[in-house]
Amino acid sequence: MKRYISTFKDKGSIEQDGGKGHNLKILTQSGFNVPEGIVLHADFYKEYYGKPMEFHYADTEVLKKQCEEMRNIVKEKELPSELMDEISYHINSDFLYAVRSSSTFEDLEGSAFAGQHETYLNVSVYDLEEKVKECFASLWNMHAVIYRKERGFSQDEASMAVVIQKMVPSESAGVAFSVDPIHGVFHRVLIESSFGLGENVVAGEGLTDTWVVDTKNNTIQENLAGVKGSLTKEQVLEISKLAKKIEKHYSSPQDIEWAIFEGEVYLLQSRPQTSIPAYFTRDESAERFPDPITPLTWDFVEEAFNISLEYSLSLMNIDLPTRPWFSKKDGYIYGNQTAVEMLAMKRPLKLQKIEDITHFNEKYFWAHDLAQQWKNDLSLYLVRMGELNYIPSEIDSLETFKHYFERLFTTANEYFKPNIAISMTQSFLVGTLFEALLCKCGNQLMAKSNLEKILSLAKIRTANINKELGNIKKRELNNPEFQLFLEKYGHRELTFDYYYPTWAEKPEVLMDLVIPNQSLQQHETNGVKVLMDLTSDESEDVSESLYRLVQLVILYTELDDEEHFQTTRVNLLARKSIGILGRKLKLTDPYDLFFLNKHELYEILNGNAVNEQDLIQRRKEFQQLYNTAPVWNYSEKEEEVIELKDGVLKGVPGSAGIVEGEVCIVKNVDDFKNVKEGSILVTRTTNPAWTTLFYSAKGLITESGGPLSHGAVTAREVGIPAVMSVRNCLTIIKDGDIVVVDGTKGIVKLKESSIL
Known part of the structure; x- marks a missing residue:
């Protein structure tokens, strides 16, 4: 019989292992702490069960019966004894296993298929065949069929692999989103946890703890304890780092499931985080x-x-x-x-x-x-x-x-x-x-x-x-x-x-x-x-x-x-x-x-x-709009407070060098005439036409832009230090203030100012 089983350490593909199985292989082979397991390949399903019937989407009742019929066909057909022998070779009867569906269309960017198929936990070796067939059959859950239809996936091309993974006897478990799924803020990780199995969190059953971590400074912003503290502070920060590490590995936001046993964090699965709200x-x-x-x-x-x-x-x-x-x-x-x-x-x-x-x-x-x-x-x-x-x-x-x-x-x-x-x-x-x-x-x-x-x-x-x-x-x-x-x-x-x-x-x-x-x-x-x-x-x-x-x-x-x-x-x-x-x-x-x-x-x-x-x-x-400065973050999230510590404002390096001088605020072209030679220009931004001012200035501070902005490029050309993206600089810094512009470190020091 053809081999249809591979371990997490073997090579694979989405077509062979489904989205979930393929991700677990990648994570295992990339050095993440993933419980060991095997994948029953999707080509077994295709070769053994064949193509589905023609579905009638217009009539909900007919579609419901067709999906039920497809599931029954799958569940009633015995799995080959050779296949079960091969599965038995890789597992140990002393342990319990998680049996997870792994569709060839799931866990892809923009189409996670979360919750569309079945997962079974704490499965003994005696129940494996039944649960594997249940996972295969879940390919034809009605909501999964409709989900594929709405997203343009072919039902004939759909197939299912099955993941069989050693259970972690978790003391606490849960999920983590590498990007705040509520506000779309990329430097905030959202973690939900509870004692015992993480499925309680995923299913929304029972009380959970919710944690929000600010990854800019590695601090816990919010702790909404629903139970008696299922995680320590150290564990929260460790899970946050894990989520960001996986995000970096995949180059996209991730939704991960994790578990903790004897103080060790295990990664159970990771999939692309979908439906991130726009954060303006x-x-x-x-x-x-x-x-x-x-x-x-x-x-x-x-x-x-x-x-x-x-x-x-x-x-x-x-x-x-x-x-x-x-x-x-x-x-x-x-x-x-x-x-x-x-x-x-x-x-x-x-x-x-x-x-x-x-x-x-x-x-x-x-x-x-x-x-x-x-x-x-x-x-x-x-x-x-x-x-x-x-x-x-x-x-x-x-x-x-x-x-x-x-x-x-x-x-x-x-x-x-x-x-x-x-x-x-x-x-x-x-x-x-x-x-x-x-x-x-x-x-x-x-x-x-x-x-x-x-x-x-x-x-x-x-x-x-x-x-x-x-x-x-x-x-x-x-x-x-x-x-x-x-x-x-x-x-x-x-x-x-x-x-x-x-x-x-x-x-x-x-x-x-x-x-x-x-x-x-x-x-x-x-x-x-x-x-x-x-x-x-x-x-x-x-x-x-x-x-x-x-x-x-x-x-x-x-x-x-x-x-x-x-x-x-x-x-x-x-x-x-x-x-x-x-x-x-x-x-x-x-x-x-x-x-x-x-x-x-x-x-x-x-x-x-x-x-x-x-x-x-x-x-x-319209002219009245100029009288009110815009908020910086236009979203449901509260406006970020810009803290001034020891008279230092942080920005982004634009042009290297350090210079001290008197500030000249430039808000529009009418202020051009006020620029004195040797001034430090402070402005909201600089379009290319404004860069003529740089030749009489000796430093630049802007509220927006970065090292590739027109202002930064010309500042380097002229040879003056520049710090870009200094939030609210037009509000904090005043005309005539004496400041030090450090374009190498990207900071501005206020030496003589009305606010100090």
Whole structure:
């Protein structure tokens, strides 16, 4: 007879062992403390029982009878004696066993099938055959059949393996979610436990203890004891670490079952955690959208982002089940931080040792073609934008304008489609490069410093524009050189909202900026030296892969800035066209149309009347939004309190170095004129157009962004220390405060402040 049994130490697959069995093999072979066991393969079920009948889903009663008939067919058929002999060979009659269903469709990301099939505990050798058949039969539980149908799984392809695992005589047991399943917070682990078997917890029977662990500082946040403390504090923290370790192993949130016997924690099973609620924060959105955004701008921008996100994830073969991507509250945009955290886990190559880099090409299979395709598409985009650049001052009809607007945003959406893939790829590549640098030097601070030096090798468009501006000695409108500069770069935005003027419309913000000439030769020399050190003393395969990685990091750092520069060509045309429409409609302020949403705008273009008084009221309400700072975490979870300890604020390193100076708060372009040479700039964020300020500053603090943000890249280019993502810095730090910016450690020290 063909062998249908394998142990947890043998190789396998989901097709052979089902989801649960395959996971237990992976965990066992990865060194986790899993009770020993065997798997009865799914191909036995297929070969022995064959295909199911044709199900009639439209009639519930008929379907119910069909499922019952299928289960009876399975349970009534005796298992071959050879198979039972093989099972007996692997088990010991002195022990009890857990017999678990392991469907070939279960425990997959996005379809856990939790609770759809059967599990039996404390099974003796005498009852094994009966329970194995019960597990096989549970493939045809009615709710499992419906679940497969709803998710597009074929009933003919469904099969069942069975796990037979040695029971742990647990003193306490339960479950743990590596991500808070209630709020979607990734640094919170939720643990439920009870005395005895963990099935009491899974089934919701009896009293349980609930624990919440904050993994940022490894502390227990909540302890909702339902019984007499089924876990010690040490055990809670150990289970929390185990959950996070398994999460890291699978690169996805995990739902684990565990048991404790004689002080030792056993892992009983692990499956992907599904249905994680979206947790919205300003962590990602604040960099691009620091202020309230007008309704019309957001409708068009959100559409472009959603198209790009779906395309980009598909391109990289990444599935993120959580939607929507954005939320809006009081005019401020919040990003789905749950999706961001899950995406960060999907980085295709994680290095344990430097030799792992040889898998680089296969893991980043899309990176070369994406960059080349984007460059090819850019040419077509620029041609179409050139055609759209001609906006007649008198549009014959609203229908003509509607056609123009649709062309503009169709062109923009098509161009923007792969742009998020560029940003994601850059982030992934930089993460892999950092790990490579860490493998070489073994020191976090040195690896970060070396990463900065390599990133400085990128030729950034924004830096070149700033240098070009600095070389114009006479910045006046009657100077042809300045006029040419505005023709080339006048589409640069002062803020990403189409409502606000661009450089071309507000050139005065550029006229008084101090931009000294600076040599970047030293930056480049340092970067080349790091690259040479990185590839030295390695095999040819490793050196070639490392060199290719660095090349792509530099390329994608350049592309990330370039795609933003090209995207903002839309800003000028969107604002111009809305202005023309507003004047045609005889509005006092033609740009009040930005306070409509897209649907309302198209109603006007279809002939509906404009209510100007309503628009004026909307503008007033919009302006009031600036008076209240946004909460950072927009969710059911309470707002995180930012603690100031010993006058130190924590952020993220953006550009290395330490500097002390006087603070200058910059909230908008009207504050540009207040920036003194040698100031420490403190701002909510910096888009590329703001980076001209850096040349007269000696330090930077922002409320959002990270080491790959435009602000951090330019700070490194200019050579000033920068600390990014300092929460509530605009509230805590005041104009005129004396602070120390430590861009190496990512901290800000307040030396002289009104709050100290």
